[in-house]
Amino acid sequence: MTDRALAVVRAGALTTVQDLGRPGHAHLGVPRSGALDAPAAALVNRLVGNRPEAAVLETTLTGCAVRPRSDVFVAVGGAPCAVTVDGRPAAWGAPVRVPAGALLEAGPARAGVRSYLGVSGGIAVEPVLGSRSTDLLSGLGPVPLTDGAVLPLGTPGEPHARVDTAPQPASPAELVLRVTPGPRDDWFTARALRDFTSRAYRVSAASNRIGLRTEGPALERARSGELPSEGMVLGAVQVPPDGRPVVFLADHPTTGGYPVIAVVRSADLPAAAQAVPGTPVRFLAVRRR
Amino acid sequence: MRVLPVGDTALLVEVASGEQAQALHAELVRRRAEGSLTVREIVPAARTVLLDGLTDPRRVAADLTAAEVPPAPPLAETVVRIPVRYDGPDLADVAAHWGVSPQEVARVHAGTEFRVAFCGFAPGFGYLTGLPPRYHVPRRATPRTAVPAGAVGLAGPYTGVYPRSSPGGWQLIGRTDAVLWDHARVPAALLAPGTRVRFVPQAEVPAP
Numbered sequence: 001m002t003d004r005a006l007a008v009v010r011a012g013a014l015t016t017v018q019d020l021g022r023p024g025h026a027h028l029g030v031p032r033s034g035a036l037d038a039p040a041a042a043l044v045n046r047l048v049g050n051r052p053e054a055a056v057l058e059t060t061l062t063g064c065a066v067r068p069r070s071d072v073f074v075a076v077g078g079a080p081c082a083v084t085v086d087g088r089p090a091a092w093g094a095p096v097r098v099p100a101g102a103l104l105e106a107g108p109a110r111a112g113v114r115s116y117l118g119v120s121g122g123i124a125v126e127p128v129l130g131s132r133s134t135d136l137l138s139g140l141g142p143v144p145l146t147d148g149a150v151l152p153l154g155t156p157g158e159p160h161a162r163v164d165t166a167p168q169p170a171s172p173a174e175l176v177l178r179v180t181p182g183p184r185d186d187w188f189t190a191r192a193l194r195d196f197t198s199r200a201y202r203v204s205a206a207s208n209r210i211g212l213r214t215e216g217p218a219l220e221r222a223r224s225g226e227l228p229s230e231g232m233v234l235g236a237v238q239v240p241p242d243g244r245p246v247v248f249l250a251d252h253p254t255t256g257g258y259p260v261i262a263v264v265r266s267a268d269l270p271a272a273a274q275a276v277p278g279t280p281v282r283f284l285a286v287r288r289r
Numbered sequence: 290m291r292v293l294p295v296g297d298t299a300l301l302v303e304v305a306s307g308e309q310a311q312a313l314h315a316e317l318v319r320r321r322a323e324g325s326l327t328v329r330e331i332v333p334a335a336r337t338v339l340l341d342g343l344t345d346p347r348r349v350a351a352d353l354t355a356a357e358v359p360p361a362p363p364l365a366e367t368v369v370r371i372p373v374r375y376d377g378p379d380l381a382d383v384a385a386h387w388g389v390s391p392q393e394v395a396r397v398h399a400g401t402e403f404r405v406a407f408c409g410f411a412p413g414f415g416y417l418t419g420l421p422p423r424y425h426v427p428r429r430a431t432p433r434t435a436v437p438a439g440a441v442g443l444a445g446p447y448t449g450v451y452p453r454s455s456p457g458g459w460q461l462i463g464r465t466d467a468v469l470w471d472h473a474r475v476p477a478a479l480l481a482p483g484t485r486v487r488f489v490p491q492a493e494v495p496a497p
Contacts, residue, residue, distance in 0.1 A: 231339025255409030263296030
């Protein structure tokens with residue numbers, strides 16, 4: 001008999017279920033959510049033969065451990081970490097067979113922040129507005145994993161990929177974020193605009209799935225007053241009153257009232273999701289495509 | 290209309306007033322429905338409409354820059370009625386601000402037809418306009434750490450209902466048992482941009 005489920009043995013610091021998110025509802029105040037390092041989530045799904053929209057686990061710094069109740073294939077990607085099955089070393093970045101009842105552990109991240117666990121069949125919690133993603137801003141989707149929780153698994157589709165190890169980008173020693181200016185760059189002084197793209201910032205420990213917070217030179221506004229709330233996009237660099245830029249990630253609010261000085265190219269956001277606190281950040285102005 | 294590029298695939302269209310933003314939003318939704326605009330998100334706000342997930346932002350920007358602000362769309366036929374008990378902790382403060390009695394606050398609020406200008410802050414939280422400027426009130430100087438679900442509040446030109454318990458700085462004048470957001474319901478949100486709303490003093494709600 002098969003019981004397609006996954007028991008959570010060690011939830012880790014913050015492990016959530018993530019898929020492609022729930023875009024299309026921003027006008028109702030619903031964030032898009034979804035895996036922060038989307039290419040890593042897509043890769044582990046491909047490695048275990050899942051469709052791209054299958055839900056995976058996203059860990060934060062400390063990994064997690066799970067015990068499947070049926071034979072499954074698991075692939076761990078994103079932030080590199082030790083992978084073990086019942087304590088025996090197994091491959092990272094490759095499909096690993098985990099027998100029913102065995103303990104699959106993804107260790108603490110050796111570099112980067114977020115590891116992804118793809119499981120054949122996908123995590124099959126009930127979708128909310130078409131997505132199984134946990135949205136930490138609005139509380140939609142499943143709660144973050146807790147020790148002892150049991151997650152249902154879907155039915156496996158394709159056989160797993162025939163690869164030894166899939167190449168994955170290293171987590172960044174310096175995070176270079178290409179930005180296009182605006183829409184509210186005119187709210188800042190010429191000096192602030194210069195500082196923003198020429199001086200060094202660091203990733204703040206206060207970063208989360210909502211935003212990558214930074215420490216560095218405060219950006220001075222050229223005008224006082226409040227900006228009426230306006231729609232926000234993924235990658236928007238919002239500057240709150242303390243002057244330190246915040247890069248909006250998947251769980252960002254759909255509207256906001258602080259001026260957006262620039263927007264990060266979407267291709268650079270997966271690296272932002274893997275930048276540990278203290279990583280140097282440089283905002284590089286590029287031309288709009 | 291001022292059209293500001295936002296990254297590589299979005300545009301922020303800025304207009305002169307909240308009414309214009311609502312009219313523009315309705316027009317853009319109409320264009321998407323008829324197939325002449327391909328876009329993932331249309332997000333209205335106080336003075337802007339964001340178009341996110343455009344395949345050809347330059348062409349859309351050129352079209353919109355040349356266009357006039359569209360006229361206000363016809364009103365929706367249905368009016369969402371929200372039962373309210375006007376007993377909020379800030380009712381007396383609001384009454385003092387307006388220079389009227391607490392009963393008069395309830396009478397004015399329940400006598401006003403509102404429209405959802407936009408949503409944000411939380412799933413299902415609508416920013417409702419309709420109160421004349423003389424009834425606009427500032428946010429509380431110190432926000433509450435927890436406002437209960439169903440609280441009916443005022444802030445600036447807006448009135449709104451908290452869909453779930455959250456921190457908040459709005460002046461609370463009442464509460465409702467209406468469920469603003471239920472993701473198991475279709476549609477999940479009771480209020481969406483453009484929805485007409487009336488608040489009904491609870492005593493006047495007929496028993497079921």
